[in-house]
Amino acid sequence: MSATAENQRLTVADIARMHGDGTPIPMLTAYDFPTARLLDEAGIPLILVGDSVGEVMLGYESTVRVSMEDMLHHTRAVVRGAGRSLVIGDMPFMSYATVDEALDSAGRFLREAGAQAVKVEGGVRTARVIEALVRAGIPVQGHIGWTPQAKYAMGGKVRVQGKTADRARSVIADALAVQEAGAFSMVLELIPAQLAAAITERLRIPTIGIGAGPGCSGQVQVVTDLLGLGSFIPRHARPYAHLRETILEAAQKFAADVTAGTFPGTEESSQMDQTVLDEVLGRSALDRSEGVLGTAGSAGIPLDRDL
Ligand code: KIV
Helix, strand or coil: CCCCCCCCCCCHHHHHHHHHHCCCEEEEECCCHHHHHHHHHCCCCEEEECCCHHHHCCCCCCHHHCCHHHHHHHHHHHHHHCCCCEEEEECCCCCCCCHHHHHHHHHHHHHCCCCCEEECCCCHHHHHHHHHHHHCCCCEEEEEECCHHHCCCCCCCCCCCCCCHHHHHHHHHHHHHHHHCCCCEEEEECCCHHHHHHHHHHCCCCEEEECCCCCCCEEEECHHHHCCCCCCCCCCCCCCCCHHHHHHHHHHHHHHHHHHCCCCCHHHCCCCCHHHHHHHCCCCHHHHHHCCCCCCCCCCCCCHHHC
8 A cells, every 4th residue: 555664654645655656545434433443454544534423423414513522522532443544534614714713623633633634625715724724734635526514505405516617617626726725635525427537637636536436536435324324325325334234133133132031141141159149148058057037238138048
């Protein structure tokens, strides 16, 4: 994948090297420690702690509800799990409305949560923020096309961006603005495949597509879509596992076993020396022969001899 030593954390320079070598770049989202550990072990170079956490993990109706505290909490867990992958923290809605807010929020992702980069949505409209973050030494991933945080401004309905000549020109302008502002890569979300490929060919930095066809430098999926965990899988996603059914079946089998009294069995239980228990419960040979009339045990539990 790169010249970086096996266990050393990947950097944006490694990602640039992969891009330069023409190696496609896989990226996945993660929101918790065990998933991050598995993605890291699988050799996924980029892990995004997406603000999609709001919808897929926290039950919010949109990413707009996600707070900085939500993001920092989940980013910390992912960073603890991922020793080698480069972890990108997704800047939540209104955390980069001004350059000062952006510097403060991005700084918190790196300093408090241990992320190595941040992602911000928006092209031309966000270029000034990206520039300031990069100047401050913070690696930035851009995100153009369909940008979920601007959902209400974009008409509320999830829609492919750039199908008309005007919209395509505007998406290209966004891509150039993000690159010129100094981002190390950018997500292209819900863009026609031909437009995404044309943008990718014209940029120096890698594009990571989601619903943007095969012509991008890399691809990203929301991990719950990859694992088939949600009740709805978007058309652009491909589930590589079917965990929803697996979890449902496991929970139903567990409930059935508990109801039937077949869980736990002897193999899931531990045993103690019976004479020790007899002594504790006042059932020992001495208790029986002496017929001791004791009082309740020290924990207030009636002993057999008291019953
Ligand atoms: O929040 C997220 O998961 C994202 C990806 C869809 C790129 O932004």
